Amino acid sequence: METAIDRTSDTSREIVEALRRRLEVAAARREDRVDEHVSRYWIAWRSRNRDRVFAEIRPLRKRVEVFILPGPRELRGGAGLARRAPRTQGWGWFRTRFDVRSMGEIESAARLIVQSYLHGVRNPRENGRRTVRRRQGL
Numbered sequence: 001m002e003t004a005i006d007r008t009s010d011t012s013r014e015i016v017e018a019l020r021r022r023l024e025v026a027a028a029r030r031e032d033r034v035d036e037h038v039s040r041y042w043i044a045w046r047s048r049n050r051d052r053v054f055a056e057i058r059p060l061r062k063r064v065e066v067f068i069l070p071g072p073r074e075l076r077g078g079a080g081l082a083r084r085a086p087r088t089q090g091w092g093w094f095r096t097r098f099d100v101r102s103m104g105e106i107e108s109a110a111r112l113i114v115q116s117y118l119h120g121v122r123n124p125r126e127n128g129r130r131t132v133r134r135r136q137g138l
Contacts, residue, residue, distance in 0.1 A: 004038055004042055005058075018103065019064075019100070032047055047115045054068065068094055068113060069119050081098040098112065
């Protein structure tokens with residue numbers, strides 16, 4: 001079976017590798033490691049210490065699609081890359097989606113992904129989902 005990395009362009013592979021390197025540095029600062037699960041279409045990045053996925057990426061021919069946990073209003077920087085994830089994408093788990101189309105956007109994209117990583121470290125109980133309040137019976 002071909003993986004997401006095998007099926008994409010050289011540019012998308014370079015983008016994924018550059019994001020991976022920056023993320024590993026951020027995790028090492030917190031004495032953590034990032035586990036990577038590569039499937040046919042997606043790559044999931046998981047914090048080993050928190051045992052939770054904080055980003056999923058989808059390498060495509062001309063871009064890399066990224067889903068992260070915090071909502072756009074919770075993010076700083078990103079050069080306008082981040083926008084709300086559509087309800088049909090991200091499975092109600094990820095709140096923000098953005099595309100990386102060139103190596104020039106790596107720094108901004110890496111900043112957003114690191115914020116997603118830190119969001120998971122700071123909010124261990126929150127698993128990226130919105131909390132739903134239930135009505136109490138009378």
